Amino acid sequence: MSFHSMWAELLPVGRSSASGGYRRFAWTDADADCRAWFEDQARARGLAHEVDRNGNQWAWLGDPAARDAVVTGSHLDSVPDGGAFDGPLGVVSAFAALDELRGRDARLTRPLAIVNFGDEEGARFGLACVGSRLTAGQLTRAQAHLLTDGEGVTLPRAMEAAGYDPDAIGPDPERLARIGAFVELHVEQGRALDLSGDRVGLASAIWPHGRWRFDFRGEANHAGTTRLADRHDPMLSYAETVLAARREAELAGAVATFGKVAVEPNGVNAVPSLVRGWLDSRAEDQTRLDTVVGGIEKAARSHADAHGIDLDVVRESFTPVVEFDHALRDELARILGTDTDLTVPVLGTGAGHDAGILSGSIPTAMLFVRNPTGVSHSPAESASEDDCVAGVLALADVLEGLACR
Secondary structure, eight states: OOHHHHHHHHTTTTBOTTTSOBOOOTTSHHHHHHHHHHHHHHHHTTOEEEEOTTSOEEEEESOGGGOOEEEEEEEOOOOTTBOSSTTHHHHHHHHHHHHHHHHTTOOOSSOEEEEEESSOSOTTTSOSOHHHHHHHTSSOHHHHHTOBOTTSOBHHHHHHHTTOOGGGOSOOHHHHHTEEEEEEEEEOSSSHHHHHTOSEEEEEEEOOEEEEEEEEEOOOEETTTSOGGGOOOHHHHHHHHHHHHHHHHHHHTOEEEEEEEEEESOOTTEEOSEEEEEEEEEOSSHHHHHHHHHHHHHHHHHHHHHTTOEEEEEEEEEEOOEEOOHHHHHHHHHHHHHHOSOOOOEEEESSOOHHHHHTTTSOEEEEEEOOTTOOOSSTTOOOOHHHHHHHHHHHHHHHHHHHOO
């Protein structure tokens, strides 16, 4: 099956007719359909399909017990109304690259696997890369069991409803010990390749990044009868903090975004009692990130004090800077520089990935495919057919260079 036919088959799954974006959230019907598609692709190629204790899917060619396996893949879930390429491009390209290798009559000397990591985006339970974090021991079973979605459904309950055992989740060092290298192909989430005119790029590092929850607690009251001077309105402190985030990010050359907010009691004619906002911030290095988040929190506390608001700030997740394995990155650069006519620039990224989570346990690397709009986490996310094919061929060259030596 070609890249194009696989892409067309997966494209409708979990797509919203209203927005044109995707709602493939963990342990939902759309997620189950994506998992069924992955299993079908594995079976069609004679690969051994398995689901690990954390719900990640694997398709094996060769004996995984032989160890030193070369693994590729990504994820199939999405953010709310996300684009088609973020995650799925890496999985579809992995199967297409295997087909390309077989077309070349390449002889593997190492086991090869394709993986679909579960709940990478964290759209449902608020924590990114749950599947890979659990596998790498960066998230404990107890911590995972506390995760709850917006409807009050816990992760264990959602897993059970989908037919999986939540009591089995946890670190999987034996599985990681099988893997000698993991290479994740991903659509670029930015315009570096578009600006340089290159179709494929190689990742150098992932910026340090995290998520912080700001809880502004005020006093609920009547919107029509309460004097402005008598109000303790947390919405004002929240709004001023959003503006402060933009200013601090601009000063530091970083990014900071309040992209999610919850309001109580959430009535048109009521002064809120609680405004809860989630901050996502990322920077090229730790010092800049600390400066940005520290500046935002300082501004938030100042505005809260001015309006008689109580403020709690909770860091919900954090990932330090990830330098991809230098030896593996250099090997990929050598393979692509020798065996293809591609120019492959090396670039950093502000987006988190499963490859970044696994980098502390196994050698990892990433390839990026050009995104002409630079837009991601949106239906406007895109990549041309020619660039997608270039990505498949680059991935096939990399897999051949690593697994057929």
